[in-house]
Amino acid sequence: QGKGKPNVVSSGATKVKLTVNGKDHVLMLEPRAVLLDVLRNDLNLTGCKDVDDRTASGADTVMIDGKPVLASSRLAIQCVGQTIQTVESLSDGKNVDEVITGFVKHDAMQCGFCTPGFVMATRAVLNKNPKASLEEIQKQLGGNICRCGTYHGITKCALEIAKKGGA
Numbered sequence: 731q732g733k734g735k736p737n738v739v740s741s742g743a744t745k746v747k748l749t750v751n752g753k754d755h756v757l758m759l760e761p762r763a764v765l766l767d768v769l770r771n772d773l774n775l776t777g778c779k780d781v782d783d784r785t786a787s788g789a790d791t792v793m794i795d796g797k798p799v800l801a802s803s804r805l806a807i808q809c810v811g812q813t814i815q816t817v818e819s820l821s822d823g824k825n826v827d828e829v830i831t832g833f834v835k836h837d838a839m840q841c842g843f844c845t846p847g848f849v850m851a852t853r854a855v856l857n858k859n860p861k862a863s864l865e866e867i868q869k870q871l872g873g874n875i876c877r878c879g880t881y882h883g884i885t886k887c888a889l890e891i892a893k894k895g896g897a
């Protein structure tokens with residue numbers, strides 16, 4: 731046995747500051763905490779969905795520093811210093827992002843489980859290019875899956891906004 735305390739890196743909770751939807755949150759999190767779980771369980775932001783554990787569906791799409799990211803693919807501690815945006819940020823109770831109203835208009839949801847992820851992915855496409863083409867929209871939404879088959883309505887919504895030149 732060596733002298734003094736063993737050189738062990740703690741796996742216990744540590745203080746982590748996350749910036750989510752414009753607010754800073756200081757949380758005690760284990761280094762292994764996954765962003766999706768922290769958003770849903772610690773911050774009660776349940777828009778992003780926990781569909782699978784292999785980041786295969788896109789239902790957990792959020793934006794980090796403006797880019798679409800699967801929240802189940804990141805550890806929370808990886809997101810320190812970054813700006814995290816969830817679907818909840820697209821409505822303040824009075825004003826609703828036109829991607830959301832467009833989904834309603836074009837009947838782009840059935841069970842709705844994939845919808846928050848698609849809304850965020852669609853918003854990300856249109857932020858990147860407010861006049862996105864059909865090909866760009868389809869390509870950039872390619873990582874999101876809808877088992878109910880609402881792709882047509884989602885594409886129509888995105889294209890309609892893109893034709894107006896974006897919000």
Ligand code: FES
Nearest residue numbers: 840844876877878
């Ligand atoms: Fe049901 Fe997309 S609306 S999975």
